[in-house]
Amino acid sequence: MPDITDVNTIVGPLPTSGADLSVEHLLELMAKHEIGRAFVCSTVGIRLAHQIGNAITRATCLDTQVLLPVATLNPMHYFGDEHELLQLREDGFRLIRFFPYSQSWPVNLASFRALLQALHSLALPLMVQIRRMGDCTLLQSLLKDYPAPIILSNVDSSILAEVIAVLKEQPGWYLETSHLLAPGAIRLVANCVGAERVLFGTEAPQRPIASVLRTLEFAELSTQELEMILHRNAERIFSL
Amino acid sequence: MSVIDCHVYIEGSPIPSTNQTAKTLAELLAGRGIDQAIVISTRAARLDPLSGNTILKNMLEQTQGLYGCLATHVRNQESSINAVRDLLGHRRFLGVLLTGDDPEEPLHPLSADEILNACRRFQKPIYLHAPNRLCVEVGLELAKRYHMHRFVLLGMGGSDWRAAILAAQQASNIFLEISGMLDLGRIPAAIEAVGAHRLLFGSGLPDLDPAAIIGLLEDSEISPSNRRRILSENAEKLFQLELGA
Numbered sequence: 001m002p003d004i005t006d007v008n009t010i011v012g013p014l015p016t017s018g019a020d021l022s023v024e025h026l027l028e029l030m031a032k033h034e035i036g037r038a039f040v041c042s043t044v045g046i047r048l049a050h051q052i053g054n055a056i057t058r059a060t061c062l063d064t065q066v067l068l069p070v071a072t073l074n075p076m077h078y079f080g081d082e083h084e085l086l087q088l089r090e091d092g093f094r095l096i097r098f099f100p101y102s103q104s105w106p107v108n109l110a111s112f113r114a115l116l117q118a119l120h121s122l123a124l125p126l127m128v129q130i131r132r133m134g135d136c137t138l139l140q141s142l143l144k145d146y147p148a149p150i151i152l153s154n155v156d157s158s159i160l161a162e163v164i165a166v167l168k169e170q171p172g173w174y175l176e177t178s179h180l181l182a183p184g185a186i187r188l189v190a191n192c193v194g195a196e197r198v199l200f201g202t203e204a205p206q207r208p209i210a211s212v213l214r215t216l217e218f219a220e221l222s223t224q225e226l227e228m229i230l231h232r233n234a235e236r237i238f239s240l
Numbered sequence: 241m242s243v244i245d246c247h248v249y250i251e252g253s254p255i256p257s258t259n260q261t262a263k264t265l266a267e268l269l270a271g272r273g274i275d276q277a278i279v280i281s282t283r284a285a286r287l288d289p290l291s292g293n294t295i296l297k298n299m300l301e302q303t304q305g306l307y308g309c310l311a312t313h314v315r316n317q318e319s320s321i322n323a324v325r326d327l328l329g330h331r332r333f334l335g336v337l338l339t340g341d342d343p344e345e346p347l348h349p350l351s352a353d354e355i356l357n358a359c360r361r362f363q364k365p366i367y368l369h370a371p372n373r374l375c376v377e378v379g380l381e382l383a384k385r386y387h388m389h390r391f392v393l394l395g396m397g398g399s400d401w402r403a404a405i406l407a408a409q410q411a412s413n414i415f416l417e418i419s420g421m422l423d424l425g426r427i428p429a430a431i432e433a434v435g436a437h438r439l440l441f442g443s444g445l446p447d448l449d450p451a452a453i454i455g456l457l458e459d460s461e462i463s464p465s466n467r468r469r470i471l472s473e474n475a476e477k478l479f480q481l482e483l484g485a
Contacts, residue, residue: 019423181449183268211455214449
């Protein structure tokens with residue numbers, strides 16, 4: 001099996017978690033489940049300051065080939081510094097993540113809109129946490145013409161109807177699997193928009209990789225669909 | 241090894257072909273190696289306890305391996321108490337769920353009195369939704385007040401799982417059902433604090449695939465004997481279940 005690619009891992013201190021969120025634990029879980037690559041960001045960027053978090057992520061990924069750096073940006077800390085954004089590409093970040101739910105800001109926040117406009121020229125893929133009903137619809141109005149892939153993270157079955165409706169209208173949008181753990185949910189997404197729109201993500205090491213793998217095992221997917229989700233789609237989107 | 245899922249719903253999923261009938265539910269569970277399950281009627285919990293639980297009873301009688309948890313509603317006391325009186329003595333009903341309009345909202349402890357009193361003579365475990373700290377606190381209060389009942393906290397407090405563990409430490413008649421937040425530190429912490437004998441395997445299907453909770457146990461650092469207790473032995477004891485009965 002070629003490298004399974006996990007598009008959603010997060011390391012660093014997090015007092016609300018009981019799990020070991022160290023890089024070592026992530027690598028241990030990846031080895032156990034034969035995950036070849038993981039896109040990783042830092043809790044420091046989510047909970048404290050994205051500049052510090054991104055610096056930590058960059059340093060972490062220099063030490064190992066299997067971790068790919070993901071930047072986080074917090075629109076509540078954005079005051080129009082475009083140079084900082086341009087630097088992200090030069091620093092080797094492959095993806096930029098947003099956490100409206102964890103950071104308690106609404107998706108229609110003006111500074112988020114400004115940040116997205118500034119990111120347009122950079123054309124890096126974005127991953128946005130979607131947990132509240134209506135957020136995906138709002139996001140569509142902001143990112144309809146964004147020139148790179150958009151990945152929706154943390155989507156569960158309670159908002160799946162809305163998300164699938166948006167995915168049908170936005171061919172360059174994708175869904176990762178970390179919270180898509182209701183029986184039949186992944187099959188439903190594959191039926192509605194195709195397995196080529198689903199990416200394997202786990203939110204390890206806080207959450208178990210095995211939960212997503214076991215759910216996929218029972219998702220009634222063909223070998224070809226499974227391969228797309230586990231690695232092919234990520235390889236295509238990120239030119240791995 | 242037998243596996244018993246203590247927390248499953250029939251009907252109410254937005255996703256087709258998962259839990260709409262007892263047959264599809266039983267097939268889904270069997271496919272994941274789950275021998276037995278305790279099923280709650282979403283219809284009874286959201287609409288009418290008496291008719292919903294009666295429909296569930298008829299479904300259970302025709303399906304091997306499925307048992308019922310009788311759903312009662314604190315805002316629909318008459319129908320709930322009728323359901324307790326008419327159906328709880330049935331051998332396929334192994335517990336009672338006490339719920340309100342929104343599982344995320346804590347019950348008012350006083351609103352539960354009449355139903356809990358009606359349940360006394362049956363001595364079957366009482367299920368409570370416990371997706372957050374406030375619901376856990378109500379569960380603890382009820383567990384202390386009704387020490388003759390055993391309480392199962394569904395979802396183990398969600399992201400407030402530490403509060404659920406503390407509640408189980410304070411009341412020995414509280415059991416923790418492990419669906420809810422998929423945090424790898426949660427199960428080992430609960431075992432250390434209250435022992436594996438107080439934990440029950442449950443998924444909350446259709447919100448979560450039971451395979452995801454089995455995956456949580458697979459990646460958590462727990463011994464094979466503790467895993468066996470959680471997956472089946474504790475439920476066999478609490479519900480006096482025997483495989484194939």
